[in-house]
Amino acid sequence: MFSLSDATRKKLKAVSTATVATCLFKKGLKNQFIQGVVPLKKGKPTMVGEAFTLRYIPAREDLNPISVFKDENHPQRVAVETCPEGAVLVIDSRKDARAASAGSILATRLMKRGVSGMVTDGGFRDSAEIANLDFSSYHSAPSAPTNLTLHQAIDINVPVGCGDVAVFPGDIIIGDDDGVMVIPSNIAEEVANECLEMTLFEEFVMENVQKGDTIIGLYPLTNDSIKVKFEKWKANKKTSS
CATH class of the missing domain: 3.50.30.40 (Ribonuclease E inhibitor RraA/RraA-like)
Structure with a gap:
């Protein structure tokens, strides 16, 4: 097994x-x-x-x-x-x-x-x-x-x-x-890794929605400027942790 x-x-x-x-x-x-x-x-x-x-x-x-x-x-x-x-x-x-x-x-x-x-x-x-x-x-x-x-x-x-x-x-x-x-x-390991990334992105989305941001372009992520913003947010989060 x-x-x-x-x-x-x-x-x-x-x-x-x-x-x-x-x-x-x-x-x-x-x-x-x-x-x-x-x-x-x-x-x-x-x-x-x-x-x-x-x-x-x-x-x-x-x-x-x-x-x-x-x-x-x-x-x-x-x-x-x-x-x-x-x-x-x-x-x-x-x-x-x-x-x-x-x-x-x-x-x-x-x-x-x-x-x-x-x-x-x-x-x-x-x-x-x-x-x-x-x-x-x-x-x-x-x-x-x-x-x-x-x-x-x-x-x-x-x-x-x-x-x-x-x-x-x-x-x-x-x-x-x-x-x-x-x-x-x-595919268990692959799914686990992808889901961790998805969970991180959803945390980013929730932070922005809580601030009053629109979901258009954010969720799903289709706006290039928001993609850049997410990558910076993710890098800062990894540094702080």
Whole structure:
């Protein structure tokens, strides 16, 4: 699985999902925002990590009784115990939040193992408890019933669909208060660098808009004199830092 460098991880933690979305759109990637998921609690640090996936299929009653958890190789349990430190567990629950994808015990175990967070296009039970963990979690809605009632864990670390987005193992997941973006691993460093530059430019734009300047020629940057002004501002900012 692709391993994110510490430097690239740090850069991505400093940018927003909105900026990543625009950057990926410029590269022709229009469908990288996981639809319908929200953070259980806003205001947490930006979540960044490599995707480690768990896939559910519709449960079949004769194959999915509660006794399946006696199997130490049950895919859900294996996923929780093998998701790498710093990664994000991405769960394909087929956009079905009628039964929980996981609960607070599994979330706590992931947190204690150093996992960065978890995302499902279904729901989590014990959502208030998970929200208060030092751990980032995203779902579509709270859900009390056990996953076994509707979901059958079938695969780990395979390509999945989560919120209408294709997620491959090792893709980079970034989540903030707006939601979750998926960055193809082969362009992660490139995207991180471009997004840092975009974030710097947006800071420059906001400073000028706060002063009362028009956005015409400024945002997007089409005025050559403003381009010169931005380069000087950027140089001064680097010098002062």
